[in-house]
Amino acid sequence: MSSRREFLRAGVTLGGGLLLEFSVGLAVPEASRAGPASAPAAAALNAFVRISSDGIVTIMSKNPEIGQGIKTMLPMLIAEELDVDWRDVRIEQAPCDAALYGRQFAGGSRATPLNWEPLRRVGAAGRQMLVGAAAQTWGVSPSECATNSGAVIHTPTRRSLSYGALAAKAAAQPAPDLNHVALKEPSDFKIIGKPHPGVDSPLVVTGKPLFGIDVSVPGMLYAVFVKCPVFGGTVTSANVQAIKSLPGIKDAFVVRGGRDFDGLTDGVAIVAASWWTANKARGKLEVVWDEGAAAGQSSEGFARRAIELSRQEPTLKLYSEGHVDQALAESAAVVEAAYSYPFIAHAPLEPQNCTAHFRNGKVEIWAPTQNPEPGRKIVAKTLDIADSDITIHMTRCGGGFGRRLMNDYMAEAAWISKQAGAPVKLLWTREDDIRHDFYRPAGFHFLKAGLAADGQVKAFRDHFVSFGEGDKFANSAAMTAEEFPSKFVPNLEFGASLMPLGAPTGPLRAPRSNALAFAFQSFIDEMAHAALKDPLQFRLDLLGVRRSFALARSAPGQDPVFDPGRMIDVLKSVRERSAWGRRELPKGTGQGVAFYFSHLGYFAEVVQATVAPGAQLTVDKVWVVGDVGSQIINPTGAENQVQGAALDGIGAALGQAITLKSGRVEQSNFDDFPLLRMPQAPPIDVHFLITDHPPTGMGEPALPPVVPALCNAIFAATGVRIRSLPVDAKLLSAAAAG
Amino acid sequence: MRYSIHVNGKEHRIEADPDMPLLWVLRDLLDLKGTKFGCGKSLCGACTVHLNGAPTRSCVTPISAVGAAAVTTIEGIASTQAGRAVQEAWLAVDVVQCGYCQAGQIMSASALLQSQPRPTDADIDRAMAGNICRCATYTRIRAAIKQAAGLPTADSRDKTP
Numbered sequence: 001m002s003s004r005r006e007f008l009r010a011g012v013t014l015g016g017g018l019l020l021e022f023s024v025g026l027a028v029p030e031a032s033r034a035g036p037a038s039a040p041a042a043a044a045l046n047a048f049v050r051i052s053s054d055g056i057v058t059i060m061s062k063n064p065e066i067g068q069g070i071k072t073m074l075p076m077l078i079a080e081e082l083d084v085d086w087r088d089v090r091i092e093q094a095p096c097d098a099a100l101y102g103r104q105f106a107g108g109s110r111a112t113p114l115n116w117e118p119l120r121r122v123g124a125a126g127r128q129m130l131v132g133a134a135a136q137t138w139g140v141s142p143s144e145c146a147t148n149s150g151a152v153i154h155t156p157t158r159r160s161l162s163y164g165a166l167a168a169k170a171a172a173q174p175a176p177d178l179n180h181v182a183l184k185e186p187s188d189f190k191i192i193g194k195p196h197p198g199v200d201s202p203l204v205v206t207g208k209p210l211f212g213i214d215v216s217v218p219g220m221l222y223a224v225f226v227k228c229p230v231f232g233g234t235v236t237s238a239n240v241q242a243i244k245s246l247p248g249i250k251d252a253f254v255v256r257g258g259r260d261f262d263g264l265t266d267g268v269a270i271v272a273a274s275w276w277t278a279n280k281a282r283g284k285l286e287v288v289w290d291e292g293a294a295a296g297q298s299s300e301g302f303a304r305r306a307i308e309l310s311r312q313e314p315t316l317k318l319y320s321e322g323h324v325d326q327a328l329a330e331s332a333a334v335v336e337a338a339y340s341y342p343f344i345a346h347a348p349l350e351p352q353n354c355t356a357h358f359r360n361g362k363v364e365i366w367a368p369t370q371n372p373e374p375g376r377k378i379v380a381k382t383l384d385i386a387d388s389d390i391t392i393h394m395t396r397c398g399g400g401f402g403r404r405l406m407n408d409y410m411a412e413a414a415w416i417s418k419q420a421g422a423p424v425k426l427l428w429t430r431e432d433d434i435r436h437d438f439y440r441p442a443g444f445h446f447l448k449a450g451l452a453a454d455g456q457v458k459a460f461r462d463h464f465v466s467f468g469e470g471d472k473f474a475n476s477a478a479m480t481a482e483e484f485p486s487k488f489v490p491n492l493e494f495g496a497s498l499m500p501l502g503a504p505t506g507p508l509r510a511p512r513s514n515a516l517a518f519a520f521q522s523f524i525d526e527m528a529h530a531a532l533k534d535p536l537q538f539r540l541d542l543l544g545v546r547r548s549f550a551l552a553r554s555a556p557g558q559d560p561v562f563d564p565g566r567m568i569d570v571l572k573s574v575r576e577r578s579a580w581g582r583r584e585l586p587k588g589t590g591q592g593v594a595f596y597f598s599h600l601g602y603f604a605e606v607v608q609a610t611v612a613p614g615a616q617l618t619v620d621k622v623w624v625v626g627d628v629g630s631q632i633i634n635p636t637g638a639e640n641q642v643q644g645a646a647l648d649g650i651g652a653a654l655g656q657a658i659t660l661k662s663g664r665v666e667q668s669n670f671d672d673f674p675l676l677r678m679p680q681a682p683p684i685d686v687h688f689l690i691t692d693h694p695p696t697g698m699g700e701p702a703l704p705p706v707v708p709a710l711c712n713a714i715f716a717a718t719g720v721r722i723r724s725l726p727v728d729a730k731l732l733s734a735a736a737a738g
Numbered sequence: 739m740r741y742s743i744h745v746n747g748k749e750h751r752i753e754a755d756p757d758m759p760l761l762w763v764l765r766d767l768l769d770l771k772g773t774k775f776g777c778g779k780s781l782c783g784a785c786t787v788h789l790n791g792a793p794t795r796s797c798v799t800p801i802s803a804v805g806a807a808a809v810t811t812i813e814g815i816a817s818t819q820a821g822r823a824v825q826e827a828w829l830a831v832d833v834v835q836c837g838y839c840q841a842g843q844i845m846s847a848s849a850l851l852q853s854q855p856r857p858t859d860a861d862i863d864r865a866m867a868g869n870i871c872r873c874a875t876y877t878r879i880r881a882a883i884k885q886a887a888g889l890p891t892a893d894s895r896d897k898t899p
Contacts, residue, residue, distance in 0.1 A: 067836025067873045197832040204837035205825045205844060207772020207812030211837075214771040222766070276755075276762040349776050349784060349838045349872040398774075398838030399872045430777045579898070608898065621898050636832045640875065644835055647874030670781040670870060679863035681876035683896040 043171035045126040047100040048078055048119075055150055055164030057084050060094035062101040063111055064370050065200070066348075066400030068699045069637035070111050072199045074119055076634060080191040081123030081184060082130075083147040084163065091199045096372045096392040104394070106370040107405050107507070109599035109697025112633065116695050117183075124181040126170075133169035134161045186631065195636035200396065212368030212395040215355040217423040221250055222275035223416045224282060225426060227267040227436055230291040230663035231503045232259070234266040238287040243270055246284060248277035251420050255412075261438065261504035262374075264382045264411040271420045275427050294502020295663035299442065302660075303340065305499055306444035306465040310338070314463050314495025316471055319481035322491030324450075327459035331450030335530045338446050339519040341725040342657035343439040345673060346508055350398020351433050354413035357423035362389040363414050368397035368404060375407030382411045383418060401648075402507040406438050434673055435665045438506025439658055441467050441477035445519040450491075455531030457542060459491040462520075467505065468498035475504070476511040480552070482562070483516060484597070485524070487549055488542055502663060509648060510700040513598035517704030518653075518711065518725060521594035525712045526721065535712065536575050536593045543568050567595055569689055570604040570625040577687060578606035578623040588612060589620070590716025594708035601701030602627040605646065609713040615733035617654070619682040619710065622646050624702055626688050629695040642702040643684045649706035651676030655726050743804050745770065746814025756802035760794075761785045763801050764811060772812035772841045776870070783869030786842040787811050793849040795868075812841035820851040820886070827886035835873035843869050847883050856887055859894045 042052035048060045059075040075091045094101050127147055134152035135142040138159060146153050150163045163170075186192075203210055228234065235254050243252035250271045257265035268287055272278035328334055355366040363383060369375055372392045380387050397404055413426040428436075443466050450459035462483075467474040479496065486492055508514060528538035546565025571593075574580070580591060588611050595604040608620040624642055632638045655674040659666045667673040711722040718735035722728075742751050745768060752767050764770045764787070773796055776784030780795040787796045788810040815821030824847045834840055843866070850857055850865035857865070862883055871879065881891040 065836075067834075067838075069835070195832070197829060198834050198837075201829055201832065201834040201837070204834050204840050205812075205828045206816065207770070207841050209771040211774075213775065216769070216771075274758075274762060274766050276758050276766070280755075280757075347872060349774075349782065349836070349870065351775065397836060399836045401872075427775075430779075583898075621896060640832065640835060640878065643877050644874045647876065651874065669779055670777050671779070675782075675870045675872060676874055676876070677868075677870060678866040678876050678879070681874060681880075683893040684877055 041168070043167040045129055045171055046122060046175065048122050049082065049126045051163050051167035051170070053164045053167060055088055055162050056090055057082065057088050057150070057163065058090045058092060060101070061091055062094045062104050064104065064106045064372070064394045064397060064400075065093070066106045066370055066397040066404065068106060068111070068641060069198060069634060070106065072196055073634045073637060074111065074115055076191050076196060077115060077119040078123035078126070080189055081120045082126045084150040086191055086196065088150055093394055096394055098373055104372060105405070106400055107402065109601070109700040112695050112697040113600060118178070120183055121178045121181050124183055125176045125178055128176045128181055129170040129173040130163055130166050132173040133166045137161065137166070137169065192633050193631060193635070196634050197636060210396040211350055211398050212355070212366060213350055213353045213398070213427060215366040215395060215425065217355060217357055220355065220423045220425055221271050221273060221420060222278050223269055223271045223413070223420070223424045223426045224275070224278045224429070225255070225267050225269050225412050225416065226282060226285060226287065227265060227432070228289045228291065229435060229665075230289070230295045231261070232294050233289045233291040235268060236288040236290050238268045238285065240268065243281050243285055246281050248272050248274065249281055252281070253419055255415060255419075262406045262408055263378045264415050265408070269416045269419070271416065271424060275425070279429065291663060297502050297663050298661045299342070299659040302442065302499055303444070306340070309465050309497040309499070310444070310446040310463055312497070314497050316496040316498070318464075318479060318494035318496055319486055320493045324459045324461050324491045324493045327491035328448065328450040331458055332453040333451045333530050334448065335451065335523070335527050336448045337523055337526055337723055338444065339522060339723045340444045341442060341515045341518055342659065343442045343503070344508065344652055344656045345434050345437040345439060345658050345667070346401040346403035347433065347673065347675065348397070348399030348401055348403055351430055352403075352409040352428040353426060354409045355423065355425040356410070356413035356417040358383070358414060358418040361385060362391075363417065364391045364393070365410060365414060366393045366395055367407070367410050368395045369407055369410065370397065370400045370402070370404040371407065375410040378407050378411045379414045383414055401509045402511065403437060406506060430670070431668045434658070434668050438475065438504045440508035440511070440514065441474055441505040443477065443515055443519070447519070447523045449523070449527050451527065451531050455533050455538070457485065457489050457527060460485055460489040461493045462495070464494065464496040466496055466498055467501040469500055471498070473498065474501055476507045477505055478512060479516060482551060484520060485542060488544065503660060509645070510598050510703045513596060513704040514649065514652070514707070517594065517596040518707040521596065521705060521708035522711050522722070525592070525708070525715065534581060536571060536580055539593070539595060540568055540571055543571075562597055566602045566627050566691060567597060567604065570602050570627050571595055573687065573689055574604040574606050574623050574625040577625065577685060578608070580606060586610075588717055590713050590718070592709045592712025592714070592716055594705040594712060596701070596704040598704055599701045600628070600696035601698070603701050603705050605702070605705040605709045607706065607709040607713040609710060609717055611714065611718045611732050611735060615729050617714070617727065617729070617732055619650055619680065621682050621685065622650075622706060622709070623685045624687065626702060627691050628688065628698060628701070629691060629693040631695045632688050632690070633695060638688070638698050639686045641698045642686045645700065645702035646684050646706045647676055647681050649703045650680070650710060653707045653710050653725055653727055654680065657726055739802070741801055741804070743801070743809060744806065745809045746811060747817070754801050757800045759797050760787065760799045760801055760804055760809070761796040764796060770811055770813050774838055774841055776839070782839070783846060784839050784842040786845040786869065788845060788849060791849065791852060793846050812844060815845060815848055818848060818852070821848040823886040824848045824851065824883070827882040831878050831882040831885060833875050833878040833882050835875050839869060839871045843871065843879055847879070847886070850883065851887055856889060857883065
């Protein structure tokens with residue numbers, strides 16, 4: 001029996017639907033009924049909240065912390081409605097337990113929309129139980145009681161009892177129906193909306209072990225895992241006997257894996273008493289690989305094939321409205337351009353790692369993962385054990401960016417621990433990470449637009465050449481019918497042609513959007529110039545008027561619409577803040593603008609850039625205006641996310657490309673896959689418009705528009721149009737020389 | 739080989755291959771996990787420690803080259819005035835996102851303030867260029883360094899109104 005309140009684990013309903021998948025409940029975990037022996041007695045009100053007799057409130061944070069600040073933000077929601085002082089709150093990472101906490105993942109900027117209301121209800125339910133306990137103690141009606149800063153007050157008599165004193169009795173109260181607990185008015189918020197620094201930051205700045213790579217288990221060995229440089233390649237043979245005889249090496253063996261990249265694939269494991277020893281032995285490892293079918297693939301080949309395909313009809317029709325050919329023929333001006341962007345890697349700074357301890361048919365795992373439950377399934381399948389025989393501890397992640405939505409390292413560590421018969425910490429090198437990622441897919445857009453004499457857009461066409469098999473796009477390589485300016489141009493066609501790809505792809509921060517924004521918002525800039533219009537005003541005209549467009553996909557509880565009015569407002573705001581068109585800029589300096597809607601967030605951004613003689617490109621400043629709804633939950637975290645997202649996009653645009661040759665990745669480390677550095681990082685002005693919409697997420701939507709805004713700024717500064725990423729310095733030097 | 743090294747004011751006797759980098763001695767032999775592995779090639783700065791006060795990439799520093807130098811890591815930097823000021827500023831400015839690079843950032847920033855108590859933006863660019871922050875908290879790192887130095891935190895590179 002897990003809990004006496006099991007039956008109360010009903011989903012929280014929002015907008016009339018039962019959201020079982022994302023539901024949070026009020027079950028009490030067995031283990032948390034009693035606190036640690038040394039601590040004051042603590043009583044659990046539900047799986048999220050326990051209160052000790054000295055008034056310290058411990059709140060569980062359900063989702064993985066990857067740097068998005070979730071371990072601070074989610075507990076703020078509970079603490080607010082519980083009505084406690086933040087200084088009395090302690091936060092713990094929740095165990096990985098979907099039955100108690102619902103889905104626990106970090107992705108899609110969804111923590112805010114999915115938890116904004118449910119977790120406040122969890123806090124409010126706890127408050128209601130404390131009020132019930134106090135009312136019972138005093139023999140009064142709960143309606144005569146109020147709460148304030150961790151105490152219940154009987155308003156008529158001004159009697160007061162602390163939460164600490166009430167905790168044990170409150171835990172015995174019936175759990176309230178989450179759908180009928182009372183929530184605060186936003187004007188009464190004391191925690192939400194106030195800046196709260198990261199709760200683990202004091203541990204970070206003093207170097208405490210927090211990350212997956214820091215995990216230590218008694219008797220632990222260290223492992224490296226060597227995979228074929230060509231994706232999907234298998235081991236024919238390896239000199240594992242020679243490796244085993246090296247000093248300090250405990251074991252070395254060939255691993256036979258499957259075809260699924262997000263699982264165990266073929267490779268050679270080397271296990272030693274220290275990681276350094278294991279990794280050093282790689283220098284002596286000789287593997288004969290069967291490289292397989294992907295060995296013939298190259299980025300150059302894909303680029304050539306994309307041009308060939310662009311001359312044919314798209315094999316997939318994504319969207320069609322009106323008569324594009326006819327409208328183009330009747331247009332006063334036709335704009336045509338080809339855009340492309342490369343594969344890129346996630347490169348979170350903590351290399352992939354996982355610690356696993358297999359014994360007696362069960363496995364315990366410590367993993368920096370964004371998405372533990374799929375990892376559990378993969379490990380269960382790999383080791384042929386039950387889901388319930390797997391315990392997963394979520395550690396802090398040294399960055400995620402989408403890479404740790406995949407759990408390949410988890411399957412590898414579990415297998416190696418089983419084979420080695422010991423707890424094992426698997427750690428990849430940076431080279432392993434760069435060469436075995438799930439890459440942001442490259443893509444090619446062949447765009448054409450027709451303008452009327454007055455500059456209005458009459459026709460628009462995109463032939464998107466992407467990756468996939470048959471009519472199925474590769475992971476994160478798709479485009480939908482809803483890509484802007486779909487529905488905003490009377491004659492419009494989106495078509496796609498797919499090329500088979502041997503390399504794995506996957507979501508990278510603002511998946512799809514981080515690439516599509518570049519192609520579309522840069523091309524829209526070209527259209528504006530062809531129409532002899534101000535690029536910002538041209539966008540306002542294209543967006544038109546305030547109205548609602550139903551979206552096929554939206555998060556539960558959200559407006560399932562795109563409202564151009566919200567985008568118009570952020571554009572107008574960023575025009576104001578950046579003094580767009582109102583300042584005389586020096587020669588070689590220009591401003592560019594772009595907007596993008598992703599992850600339910602509306603963002604418009606202006607970049608100012610300077611290209612000096614010698615082609616030295618400086619990003620002078622970025623202005624960001626976002627509309628993510630009615631409440632910025634943690635303003636300091638929100639600003640940090642937006643600044644980071646904008647700089648992330650700039651870093652990718654300035655230098656990042658993963659290229660394939662003979663089926664292998666040519667890059668290997670930060671010398672040939674450069675990340676943004678301090679001198680390149682401009683000041684970033686961040687502003688939010690507060691609107692009457694449910695709050696939405698912040699990790700991703702500020703990224704996509706910065707890339708085209710930068711490229712449009714380069715055009716404004718130099719007249720050079722960037723149609724391929726990363727920005728090619730050679731193009732700029734030609735402009736600077738001219 | 740046997741080595742005796744001085745870390746954060748304490749002497750440690752260890753046995754390691756001469757080419758074992760100081761990073762792995764600290765992390766896996768001395769259980770000082772604050773110093774981080776990011777690239778293994780002196781490209782990202784996550785492994786930065788001080789040798790006699792000078793910022794040094796421990797991932798490419800073999801234990802045999804450490805000798806009698808005083809090694810200071812993130813676990814010991816609070817014992818210096820600059821280090822403590824930097825840590826406090828990091829918290830006040832709320833720099834951290836994922837936090838993985840921050841030990842290295844703090845070590846580089848502390849070394850900067852020890853040698854240059856009133857750094858300019860150009861000084862910060864030079865001293866911090868070797869430390870990658872994948873979350874790109876650079877805006878706040880810059881502000882925190884100035885705050886630790888008791889300087890105004892405005893970015894002097896910003897010429898816009």
